[in-house]
Amino acid sequence: MLTLMKNSLDIFQCPICCSDLALEEGAVVCKNSKHKFDVIDDVPLMFHESRADSKESKITHEVKHFYEENPFPNYDETDTPAMLTEKAEKSIFAKLLNDELPFNINILEVGCGTGQMANYLSLAHRYIFGIDMSFNSLQLANGFKKKFDLKRSSFYQMNLFKPCFKESSFHAIICNGVLHHTLKAYEGFKSIIKLLKTGGFVVIGLYNRFGRVFTNIRREIFKLSGNHFQSFDPYLKRKDVTSSKKNIWFLDQYHNPYETAHTFGEVLKWFGNNTIEFVTSIPEIGNLSCFDEDYKLLSNKPKGNIFSRFLTQLVMPFTDYREGGFFIMIGRKR
Template sequence: MEMNISEVDFIGQNLAMFCCPRCNGDLVVNQQNILCLGCGHEYVNIEKIPSLFAPNEWGGETDDVTEEIKSFYEKTPFPDYDDFDHVGSLISKAKEGLFARLLDEQIPFGYKILECGCGTGQLTNFLSIASRTVIGTDICINSLKMANDFKQANNLRRAHFYQMNLFRPAFRAGSFDLVISNGVLHHTSNPLLAFKSIASLVKPGGYILVGLYHRYGRLATDLRRFVFGLTGDRMRFLDQRLLNSKIGKTKKNSWFMDQYKNPHESKHTVGEVLNWLQEVNFKFIHAIPKTIPFEPFDGEEELFKQDRLGNLFERFVVNMGMIVTGHKEGGFFTIIAQRTP
C-alpha cells in the first residue's frame, strides 16, 4: 500500500499550483522548509501542518473578524469527529446524507478539489477516497491537526491540509476543477470579497459550491439562540440534532457552539449570490433547496447539470418557505455555479 506523503512534499511535487500568499511569488521547497523566491518569506510547519497563512492588510477601514473567528474555532473545532470514527464510519455517515452521497457519486475521479474552510476535514477526507486530489484549507491549526491525524491514521494519501487565509490564497488562479466553501463565507468580514477570492481559483469550465446561512431560514435558529441566552443554555431540546442518539457528545457540543455561540455571522439570499456570480462570470447551475416552489431535492438530482432558475416570484415563495423548513439544517442553502470558458 502506498503511504502518505507529507504536505510539504506534496507542495514540492506541485509547485506550479502553489504561490506565495503574500506576493504571489514562486515557492521552493528545501527539505521541510517552504520559501518564497519573490519576497523571501519562509513558511513554517505547525503541528505537521504547513502554515501558508498571510494576514489581511486592510488597514482600519474594514473590520477584520479573522482573528476572532480563528480564536473561536481553535477552542471549538467544527464539525469534529466522534471517538469511534474511522474511514468506514466516515463513508457510512457521509452516505447517510443525501448531499454528500450525490457529491461523491457525481464528482469525477481525478478531479482537483479545494475546500476553503474545511474545519476538521470530514468532507475533504471523504471525497479523497475515490481517487481525487482534495486539498483542505482552514485558518485553525487545531482543526487541521484533527483532519490530518484522521488522514494519517486511515492512509488517505490523496487528502492534504494547509493553514490558509481564503482572502489571500496560496494557489494560482485557475488551479482547481471544483472549489467548495460550505458554511464559511458568512463567518468572514466581507463574504462577497471572500467569494471573489476563491472563485478565482476555479478553472474555466470548473465549478464552485458555496453554502451560506439563509436570511429567512435562519430565523428559527436566531429564536433558539435568544431562548438559550435567556435560560443559560438550557432547553437544548429545542434543537432536534442535540437529541439525536447517533451523534456523540463531542459533536453535539461542536454543533451547539457553531450554531449558537459563533461571534460573527451574516445571512444571505439566492438573489444576492446570483449577483455575485455575475460579477465573476459564473453561471448558475443548481441550488439546494431548489429555486422553484414544491420541487423536492431527491436522490436523482444531477448536481452539476444546469437546473431551471426560478423567477423572482418563485424564489420569493421559496424564501418564505425557508422560514418554516430552513431550521432543519441550521437555515442553510447551497449554490453550485460554473465558470464560463
C-alpha cells in the same frame, strides 16, 4: 511528507507577494522574498493577515480563535474512512458530490475545518487541497489522513482572502459554511473564485436569511434563559448524535463570534458578476421536496424568478432545511 504539495508546487504561490514557492528543509520558502513558512505536523502554516488593525482583521481573529478552541465538525473516537462514507451517504449531499465530481481532478475545499469532506472525497481518485485558518482543525484533518494513510488529501493553514494558490488552479471549489463567518462574504467569494478553472464547478453553502429565522429566535431564548431549553433545536434533540457533537453544534450555531445570512438572489448576483453560470441549488428553487439520491447536483436547473425564490426561502424554516437554515448554490465558470 508533503508529497501532494511537492507534486503540485506549480499551483502554489506566496500568500504575501504571490511569487513561486519552494520546499526547503521541511519548510515552504518564497523564491522571491525568501520568506519562510513553517510546517507543523505536515501542515504548512501559510496564514497571512489581510489588513492589520482593520475591522476585518478583528473579526478574522475572533473567528479564528473560536475555531481553534472548537474545531468543527469534530470526529468521533471511532471514526474511520468507512464511517465517513457511511455518514456522507446519510447526508446525501456529500454522496451526490462524490458520485458526480469527476476523478483525477484538483479540488479546493475552502474552510475545510477538520477535513471530513476533503478526506471523504479523496477516497475516490481525486486530489483534495483543504485550507482553513484554524490550525487545530487542520491538525485533526491531517491526523485522520495520516492514521488511515489517505494519499490524495492535504491540508494548509491559509486565509481565504490571501490565497497560497495561483489563479485558475482548481477544477472544483467547495466552500461550505465559511463565507458567512467573514466580514465581507462577497469579497471572500471573489477571492476564491479566481482560483477556479474555466468550466470548473463552485459549491457555496451559506446561512439563509429566511431559513435562519428560527435559529435566531432560539439564540435569543438561550441567551435570556442561560442556555436552557436546548431541546428547541431539532439537531440537539436527535438521538443518533453524540453529546460532544451536539456541544460543538450548539457553540457553532449559537455562540459564534460572527455570522451573516444571505439569499438566493444575492448569490445569483455574485455569480453573474463573476462569469459564473447558475447550475443548481439546495433546496431547489420552487421545489423543496425533490432532494434525494436521484437528484442531479451538477446538471442545470431553473433559477426561478424573484417570487419563486422568495417563496422557497420563506418556507425553508418549516421543512427539513430548518436545521441550521443552510442553503447551497452551485455554479460553473464560463
